[in-house]
Amino acid sequence: MLDLIAPTTRLHNAWLDAHAEWGPGLHEDGFGLAPTDEVESPARFAAWVARLADGSEQTTCRWIVEDDQVLGGIALRHEFNDHVQWAGHIGFGIRPSARRRGLASWAVGRMLDEARGLGMDRVLVVCAANNVASAKTIERLGGVFEEIRDTELGPLRRYWITIAEPNA
Numbered sequence: 001m002l003d004l005i006a007p008t009t010r011l012h013n014a015w016l017d018a019h020a021e022w023g024p025g026l027h028e029d030g031f032g033l034a035p036t037d038e039v040e041s042p043a044r045f046a047a048w049v050a051r052l053a054d055g056s057e058q059t060t061c062r063w064i065v066e067d068d069q070v071l072g073g074i075a076l077r078h079e080f081n082d083h084v085q086w087a088g089h090i091g092f093g094i095r096p097s098a099r100r101r102g103l104a105s106w107a108v109g110r111m112l113d114e115a116r117g118l119g120m121d122r123v124l125v126v127c128a129a130n131n132v133a134s135a136k137t138i139e140r141l142g143g144v145f146e147e148i149r150d151t152e153l154g155p156l157r158r159y160w161i162t163i164a165e166p167n168a
């Protein structure tokens with residue numbers, strides 16, 4: 001069954017399997033993984049999972065899982081701080097073998113529910129200007145295009161999604 005769960009050490013091996021599929025050198029959007037995080041050893045993995053959960057980063061991190069397989073990650077940043085002003089409130093990524101099944105759209109929709117629960121009334125979501133899959137996902141969830149902004153990471157498309165009332 002498809003589910004969105006809080007990061008857990010129980011799925012260490014499954015997470016490593018997904019990590020290996022992304023391959024080296026690629027940024028795994030949505031997992032809150034910093035270049036300095038070491039995730040191979042159970043102890044360091046547990047430390048990383050604990051950091052994601054401790055609230056210090058004002059971020060809700062979730063894994064997209066199915067039958068104990070980790071298919072993707074998604075993160076909702078709560079504050080509109082300097083980082084979020086260019087990176088957006090929501091980051092997400094789906095492992096290559098699980099793409100084009102509607103998982104990103106499903107997960108972003110679920111995170112919008114989380115955002116509503118936190119009292120957020122709109123979220124900024126950005127993607128690289130040439131990232132067609134991400135742009136389509138954001139537009140499918142109601143993203144309204146604002147502009148393309150040049151950043152250190154290259155041009156980014158910026159969208160705002162208004163958080164609708166339940167059953168609106």
Ligand SMILES: CC(C)(COP(=O)(O)OP(=O)(O)OC[C@H]1O[C@@H](n2cnc3c(N)ncnc32)[C@H](O)[C@@H]1OP(=O)(O)O)[C@@H](O)C(=O)NCCC(=O)NCCS
Pocket residue numbers: 029091092093094095098099100101102103104105106126127128131132133134136137140
């Ligand atoms: C972007 C990404 C998350 C999309 O995940 P996904 O689960 O495959 O997306 P979905 O199946 O929900 O598809 C959403 C929309 O994108 C379209 N899409 C997905 N992959 C596509 C591709 N490679 N080319 C064109 N359109 C694509 C789908 O057709 C769908 O559009 P529709 O609603 O018009 O039919 C995934 O490709 C990924 O992880 N990419 C690398 C990380 C990344 O770019 N993250 C986003 C950072 S902002």
